[in-house]
Amino acid sequence: MSKPSMKLSLDKKHNLTGWIFLTPGALLILFMSFVPMIKALILSFKTGNGGALTWSDPIFRNYSQMFKDTVFIQSIKNTFFYLIIQVPIMLILALILASILNNRNLRFKGAFRTMIFLPCATSLVAYATVFRTLFANNGLVNLVLTKIGILSQPYSFLTHVWSARIIIVLALLWRWTGYNMVFYLSGLQNIEYSVYEAAKIDGASPMQTFFKITVPLLKPTILLTAIMSTNGTLQLFDESVNLTDGGPANASITMSHYIYNLSFKYVPKFGYAAAMSFLILILVAILAFVQMKVGDKRD
Amino acid sequence: MTKGKKIAMYVFLILASFISVFPLYWMVCAATNTSADVLRGRIIPGGNLLVNVKNLFAAQDIGTALGNSFKYSIVLTLISLVICSLAGYGFEIYHDKAKDAVMSVILLAMMVPFVATMIPLFQMFSKAGWLNSTIGFILPTISTPFLIMMFRQSARSFPHDIIEAARIDGLSEIRIFFQMFMPTMRSTYAAAMTITFMNAWNNYLWPKVIMTNAKSVTMPMVVANLTQGYVTDYGMLMLAVLICTLPTAIVFFCLQKSFAEGITGAVK
Numbered sequence: 001m002s003k004p005s006m007k008l009s010l011d012k013k014h015n016l017t018g019w020i021f022l023t024p025g026a027l028l029i030l031f032m033s034f035v036p037m038i039k040a041l042i043l044s045f046k047t048g049n050g051g052a053l054t055w056s057d058p059i060f061r062n063y064s065q066m067f068k069d070t071v072f073i074q075s076i077k078n079t080f081f082y083l084i085i086q087v088p089i090m091l092i093l094a095l096i097l098a099s100i101l102n103n104r105n106l107r108f109k110g111a112f113r114t115m116i117f118l119p120c121a122t123s124l125v126a127y128a129t130v131f132r133t134l135f136a137n138n139g140l141v142n143l144v145l146t147k148i149g150i151l152s153q154p155y156s157f158l159t160h161v162w163s164a165r166i167i168i169v170l171a172l173l174w175r176w177t178g179y180n181m182v183f184y185l186s187g188l189q190n191i192e193y194s195v196y197e198a199a200k201i202d203g204a205s206p207m208q209t210f211f212k213i214t215v216p217l218l219k220p221t222i223l224l225t226a227i228m229s230t231n232g233t234l235q236l237f238d239e240s241v242n243l244t245d246g247g248p249a250n251a252s253i254t255m256s257h258y259i260y261n262l263s264f265k266y267v268p269k270f271g272y273a274a275a276m277s278f279l280i281l282i283l284v285a286i287l288a289f290v291q292m293k294v295g296d297k298r299d
Numbered sequence: 300m301t302k303g304k305k306i307a308m309y310v311f312l313i314l315a316s317f318i319s320v321f322p323l324y325w326m327v328c329a330a331t332n333t334s335a336d337v338l339r340g341r342i343i344p345g346g347n348l349l350v351n352v353k354n355l356f357a358a359q360d361i362g363t364a365l366g367n368s369f370k371y372s373i374v375l376t377l378i379s380l381v382i383c384s385l386a387g388y389g390f391e392i393y394h395d396k397a398k399d400a401v402m403s404v405i406l407l408a409m410m411v412p413f414v415a416t417m418i419p420l421f422q423m424f425s426k427a428g429w430l431n432s433t434i435g436f437i438l439p440t441i442s443t444p445f446l447i448m449m450f451r452q453s454a455r456s457f458p459h460d461i462i463e464a465a466r467i468d469g470l471s472e473i474r475i476f477f478q479m480f481m482p483t484m485r486s487t488y489a490a491a492m493t494i495t496f497m498n499a500w501n502n503y504l505w506p507k508v509i510m511t512n513a514k515s516v517t518m519p520m521v522v523a524n525l526t527q528g529y530v531t532d533y534g535m536l537m538l539a540v541l542i543c544t545l546p547t548a549i550v551f552f553c554l555q556k557s558f559a560e561g562i563t564g565a566v567k
Contacts, residue, residue, distance in 0.1 A: 014393050014472070015393060015395065017389075017393060017472045017473075018389045018390070018392065018393025018394070018395075018398060019389070019393075019398075020389070021385045021386060021388060021389025021393070021476070022385070022386040022389035022390050022398065022401070024382050024385070024386070024442070025382045025383055025385065025386030025387075025405075025442040025447055026386065026401060026405060026442075028382065028438075028441055028442035029405055029408050029442050029443075029444065032416070032420070032438060032439045032440075032441075032442070033408040033411045033416060034408065034411075035419075036415075036416035036417075036419035036420050036423070037411055037415055037416055037419075039419035039422075039423075040415050040416060040418060040419050043418065043419065097312075097315060100308055100311070100312060101312075106308075111316075112312050112315075112316055114555070115316035115319050115320050116315055116316055116319050117319075118319055118320055118323060119319050119322075119323070120551070121497075121544065121547050121548040121551040121552075122323065122544045122547070122548070123500065123501040123503075123518075123519050123522075123543050123544060123547060124501055124503060124519070125501070125503050125519035125520075125522050125523050125543065126326075126519070126522060126540045126543045126544045127322070129522055129523075129525075129526055129536065129540050130322050130323075130325070130326050130537070130540060131322070132526065133329075133533060133536065133537070134322065134325070138338050140325065140340055140342075143338075143340045144340070147340075174318065174319070174322070178319060182558075206304075231409075231410070231412070234412060235412045235413060235414060237414075237503070237504050238503045238504070238519075241503075241523070242523055242526065255414070256412075256413075256414045256504070259414050259417075260414075260417075260504065260507075260508075263417070263418055263421075264421075264507075264508060270418050270422075273418060274415075274418050274419075277412070277414045277415040277417070277418065278415060280412050280414055280415060281410070281411060281412055281415040284410050284411075284412055285410050288410055
């Protein structure tokens with residue numbers, strides 16, 4: 001009878017080993033994500049400047065106040081503009097590029113893939129600075145456009161409301177399309193190539209192959225990239241700070257940028273900023289939930 | 300495929316590649332030109348690199364910023380890889396109901412945006428005296444749900460026979476992890492290393508919050524500072540951007556192949 005009990009104790013030992021292995025990682029996430037999140041929730045019910053904070057009266061004051069804050073409303077509008085315009089264009093573009101690059105008969109495949117992925121090797125601050133310089137009044141884009149006669153005089157892209165927003169979208173597309181493409185390429189490698197050859201023999205057009213084979217089979221990857229990009233876009237910060245500085249007059253500022261300004265740029269309003277950050281958390285959760293539901297439905 | 304379609308496909312790819320590469324090519328050229336040449340629209344390399352280097356090092360403490368960025372990023376990457384892979388391995392190899400439940404809670408943390416934890420973290424860290432320190436930089440991002448998930452996924456493809464055989468040979472569990480799992484999963488580690496190092500190097504918001512001392516700044520912070528001034532020397536500015544980009548670009552190119560393999564494992 002010693003054998004089963006030894007097996008049991010061995011199982012117990014392994015079980016304990018598993019817990020020991022995962023504890024450091026799990027504890028760090030607990031103390032660096034969940035605990036601060038709860039602290040932020042508590043903080044969001046307090047008011048005051050700097051370190052002296054008191055419970056706000058009424059308790060939801062920060063929350064009701066932020067919907068009267070025109071800069072905050074503007075930052076929500078901007079963030080959603082970036083989300084709705086940029087994320088779909090980027091994902092579709094990445095999918096098209098990936099399905100072209102998955103073609104076995106294509107030449108220079110590796111070179112194309114490397115070049116298109118290259119922007120992802122740059123730091124966010126670095127590429128934002130490059131774009132800011134390219135689109136400056138005396139930058140290369142204005143120089144070329146005036147030389148070939150499209151513009152009679154330099155256009156100040158970064159100080160006009162819509163052009164500033166569109167340049168942020170262009171910059172984001174430049175930086176992240178290749179990144180998402182790599183995920184799709186990896187996903188495509190899991191699809192048997194013979195499926196594509198069979199479709200070709202059956203006379204399917206490239207369009208049909210794309211919509212009937214590539215998109216359905218890549219659905220889990222598309223869902224993953226959609227959630228990641230949504231999450232990233234709701235937290236946009238570096239581009240807003242370094243490309244347009246939120247300007248002109250907060251017309252392109254993102255939510256994270258405004259929260260940073262409230263917390264660390266002027267007299268800190270931690271309670272008010274925490275309430276805004278909690279709203280972002282709720283938005284991220286809702287959008288991820290919706291995307292997962294939509295992703296599940298088509299099965 | 301018809302010839303016309305084929306040509307259209309190549310034109311599209313060439314256009315996409317050109318758009319992707321041109322800003323970077325321009326940045327490299329600008330780093331070697333004078334500011335006046337950059338403004339004149341010169342898009343071929345020039346001979347002003349050494350002058351730009353001299354001006355940049357005179358204007359900003361590049362040595363300190365580079366040293367800090369390397370220190371923070373390397374320390375973070377090493378610790379993070381060990382802790383996250385250990386956790387991912389623990390979750391998968393010894394999995395049971397309780398551990399699976401803990402894992403789903405950890406995945407929820409992926410939804411927590413950094414701005415939502417930034418203010419309390421800043422308060423906690425300033426109380427602990429961790430502003431302007433390596434530990435302050437690394438602690439919030441050592442353990443990430445994404446990396447744990449990635450290693451958990453790769454542990455799934457790690458053959459149980461190897462573990463059983465190693466156990467019979469009398470290897471302890473921790474040695475199985477370090478001597479069997481780690482060497483086998485090289486491509487996952489390479490992918491994780493690329494992602495972690497790049498994220499650490501490029502991180503801008505968090506160091507901007509906690510690095511209040513000029514001696515602790517990072518390279519992206521220096522680049523951002525350079526554009527704040529009124530007079531901008533574009534050659535010098537683009538050199539700073541280039542220096543800031545080179546380390547991540549090198550890491551990426553060295554590990555590119557493993558990176559693609561590792562990602563494939565993660566999305567399977």
